[in-house]
Amino acid sequence: MIEGFVSTSQAARFLNCHVNTILRRVAEAREGWGTFPYHQDMPGGKLSFKLSELEGWRKNRRIEREIQAGKRKLCLISTMRAHG
Numbered sequence: 001m002i003e004g005f006v007s008t009s010q011a012a013r014f015l016n017c018h019v020n021t022i023l024r025r026v027a028e029a030r031e032g033w034g035t036f037p038y039h040q041d042m043p044g045g046k047l048s049f050k051l052s053e054l055e056g057w058r059k060n061r062r063i064e065r066e067i068q069a070g071k072r073k074l075c076l077i078s079t080m081r082a083h084g
Contacts, residue, residue, distance in 0.1 A: 005039065005048035014054055022047075035060075 012019045025036035026047060037053035040046070 003050050003052055006051060008047050008049070011049040011051075011054055014051055015058065022049075 006014070008019055008022050012022045015022070025034060026038045028034040029036040029038065035057065037049065037057050039048045039050070041048075
């Protein structure tokens, strides 16, 4: 099955966020600050997105947040032990 592309507003609905958040993520990815998946037919052209790529990005962010939360928890525990 061939997957089609969705618009910026459809991507925002899928990720449950504002269109401006999508545009900010695209700008960050262009600058090398992130890995947000987007497609553009030409510079300055229409943005499009694949839902499977957005879902993969969302899952990766969730995993990254869980890892960071775990690191913070371990750091807090080790700090408490060092001062306890």
